[in-house]
Amino acid sequence: MTVPESEIAALVRAVVPDRPLDREQIADRYARARWSAIAEPGDADAGRLLAAVGAMAALELLSAGAPALADAAGGSFTEAVERWSPRLRQVDTPLHLRQAARFGARLLVPGDAEWPTGLDDLGMHAPSALWVRGDATLLGRLERSIAIVGARAATGYGEHVTVEVASGLVDRGFAIVSGAAFGIDGAAHRAALASGGSTVAFLAGGVDRFYPSAHETLLTRIVDRGAVVSEVPCGTAPTKWRFLQRNRLIAAASSATVVVEAGWRSGSLNTAGHAAQLGRPLGAVPGPVTSSASAGCHRLIREYDAVCVTTAQEMAELVDPTGAPTLLTGDPSPERTRVLDALTRTGRDLSRIAAISGMSLDAVRAELGMLELDGLATEGPSGWRRGSG
């Protein structure tokens, strides 16, 4: 399928409306748009090839076959060419671009100011391009963002906690990233919007077809006040594989991932696994051990070293760690406890307090002095007693 260069330029400019692009940039974007349909999300061969020769040359070499690719990019691409070739012929990139333009979607490529820097950590598994509806500039500011994900079959408890922590994180200046699914995801986006915060939804299918369709209204609101993103072009259906790969984008784009509720084999554990693999801080919200909707969270804490997080503040600390915890035994000193044990409200003399507390006179005297300063002991006619004045 040969498309005239002028038409390509018009198609690409329609999805990159506010930026001057030279011929080469246009050709690169067009090629990346093609690759976003030729290779399945997360295809490491495609990532390796594009990194080695660029998107345009990669397309040309693909047309020339596996040996050409092996010569140019080093390594075997025989299997990959078998995967990619049927799609190379079928993929209708002009259609994808027209559909994107119709929906006001923008095409982002690595190097754009809006490109989420976190995606670079995906290496060869990074997407070749992103399709974005809404405020694409949000994507360039995800260093301060937290992914809140969880079970579709959330409980009232899970949704309540999600709303609380999402608003609390918005108040602390975090964007909320999620996957627009039923349950926890939806509650997270809604709470972010309700608190006037930024929120970004990553979809497994094209941004022209909202999934789940019952979240049409929610996703429309996210487009209006946040951003909806996908690495597959318009018209692409979500599949199980694409959901799993979408999860890697959620984990990579945000600065930490928190799972609020998850069954024992929930898909959110996959997002958590990606976050852990990428070295991103991972938190899980505990819940009743009698609730199967919290079993996956407990599993993450137990087996995968997820941090147990119970408040927005603790989630924020995943990204901005604070000082070391205080000591468990750091409460009153042994001397203080023992002298207080020996004091009454009526009064006892020093030697009696020493005998009762099993401490020396000097130690009791020193401790009583400190207790007096703290208003916890007073000396009177009947000796030392509890309380002040």
Place this chain on the structure above:
Amino acid sequence: MTVPESEIAALVRAVVPDRPLDREQIADRYARARWSAIAEPGDADAGRLLAAVGAMAALELLSAGAPALADAAGGSFTEAVERWSPRLRQVDTPLHLRQAARFGARLLVPGDAEWPTGLDDLGMHAPSALWVRGDATLLGRLERSIAIVGARAATGYGEHVTVEVASGLVDRGFAIVSGAAFGIDGAAHRAALASGGSTVAFLAGGVDRFYPSAHETLLTRIVDRGAVVSEVPCGTAPTKWRFLQRNRLIAAASSATVVVEAGWRSGSLNTAGHAAQLGRPLGAVPGPVTSSASAGCHRLIREYDAVCVTTAQEMAELVDPTGAPTLLTGDPSPERTRVLDALTRTGRDLSRIAAISGMSLDAVRAELGMLELDGLATEGPSGWRRGSG
């Protein structure tokens, strides 16, 4: 206060009824009984002194004063002598022994078969003796025991979980150790008794005065079918200090400690702190983040590396660890997921499946073969389809 040797022998034999004791053993036990009243629980100076010269010599040296102790045991005991001297004169050990005998209590000393081996890990902080009512032999078998402790102000959730896990642990052959307090402690003892298991209660005061008094019936049942233990003699009141030190005995005597519910500053965190200091496995049961009764448990998991435990089995694994956890991403392979995505219930030919899944023909063929073996795919006249037969 001088007591004839014959009277001492009768007094000591009354609390060690079934074992022949020679003169020296009697004198040692008597001296340890005295020390259990002279030094407050956890007094490291007393531990150091008794380890250096033995309980009898330590008493004689104490009468002779600090310089004598320093000569004999090395190091300064000036402060300690000031603490101990008033008590040396006051402590009425014959009274303690008579009261113990009246309540059928037994006096244990280190080296007895019934002495809990875990207490040895307390080093200089180990008790000089233990006073036990009930089945003292249980104490010698605490290598397979779990301490279940928690908030006095437990919730219905906390008590429910306690009953479940305590019975589950009894079924797995564990003794249940706790502190006989209201709330979680009481529920743990009760569940152990109800399941026909062994249970041991450590008290902060003497074993002749049950605390809390509302647990009189429960503690009486524990004496009948388990054991009630204290390191302070009969007649001794529980104080804040003695509660804290009692907690160290619970942590040291059992092979793991589990906190079921605990407020942010609960006393159970002190038991947990002792367990952690002793290198004992420490577990905490999560709960709703909206429940303040679980805040201390979450704190233990978050800040003190307590293991998140949700079932009796997971608590048992604190003591008997099992194999490594499975991989989060260890579910279906990428190939399997993508081929399954491409299959329908009606059937598609191989090349179509390859195009849809974005995989090579060979890879699809191999995966279909494995799916067929698993009954997940079948070949028919219309190509490959989901399901078997």
